[in-house]
Amino acid sequence: MFVVGLTGGIGSGKSAVSQLFEQLAVDVIDADQVAREVVEPGEAALAKIAQRFGSDILLSDGNLDRKALRKIVFEAPRQRDWLEQLLHPLIRDRILLKLDNSKAEYAILASPLLLETDQHLLVNHVVVIDVDEATQISRTTERDNTDAEQVEAIIAAQIPRDQRIAKADDLIDNSGTPDELKPLVEKLHTKFLQKARQERESDFG
Numbered sequence: 300m301f302v303v304g305l306t307g308g309i310g311s312g313k314s315a316v317s318q319l320f321e322q323l324a325v326d327v328i329d330a331d332q333v334a335r336e337v338v339e340p341g342e343a344a345l346a347k348i349a350q351r352f353g354s355d356i357l358l359s360d361g362n363l364d365r366k367a368l369r370k371i372v373f374e375a376p377r378q379r380d381w382l383e384q385l386l387h388p389l390i391r392d393r394i395l396l397k398l399d400n401s402k403a404e405y406a407i408l409a410s411p412l413l414l415e416t417d418q419h420l421l422v423n424h425v426v427v428i429d430v431d432e433a434t435q436i437s438r439t440t441e442r443d444n445t446d447a448e449q450v451e452a453i454i455a456a457q458i459p460r461d462q463r464i465a466k467a468d469d470l471i472d473n474s475g476t477p478d479e480l481k482p483l484v485e486k487l488h489t490k491f492l493q494k495a496r497q498e499r500e501s502d503f504g
């Protein structure tokens with residue numbers, strides 16, 4: 300199946316672009332959502348996390364206390380490595396399963412970590428959503444009700460803008476209005492439908 304990876308920095312518009320592709324009947328797999336699924340109550344990974352960090356890492360309803368876990372791994376790189384080694388293969392396997400089950404013309408893997416992890420190996424084509432840093436900050440602070448400093452820290456921890464752009468097969472400039480974003484997505488959709496068709500034909504040819 301033809302798989303498009305969709306990425307961009309915080310506040311660049313990954314969710315907005317994903318929604319537009321979903322409206323066009325494309326299957327969008329959200330890597331963030333998959334990352335939450337693999338640590339749901341009942342999942343083996345959650346038991347392993349509780350075993351390592353103690354049951355204090357669980358909320359009273361049995362769900363993972365993400366904030367507490369984020370604090371631990373932020374302060375201890377060794378714990379972060381352990382967690383990544385546990386979760387990344389599980390996330391990858393679940394993404395592959397979802398791609399396998401997809402009946403759409405093509406699928407999109409939307410992920411903030413597409414280029415930072417081996418998730419880019421799962422896609423045929425990379426789309427980067429790009430806005431300048433000031434736009435990232437203003438849109439994210441408004442969305443999350445946070446301050447600019449916090450958003451700046453997240454941006455600093457992500458892949459630098461020029462390196463992200465260098466890895467793009469296609470770029471979406473989301474500096475305009477939402478109305479201006481839609482035709483950009485539609486144009487790419489037409490291109491991806493064609494590429495997906497070509498790939499299917501070469502598979503059978």
Ligand code: ADP
Binds near residue numbers: 312316442473476480
């Ligand atoms: P991401 O998923 O990459 O973090 P979002 O899609 O959530 O980014 O976009 C960040 C915020 O900016 C959201 O509140 C969204 O509604 C808003 N937004 C996205 N695109 C635009 C745009 N072209 N113009 C104005 N606001 C936008």
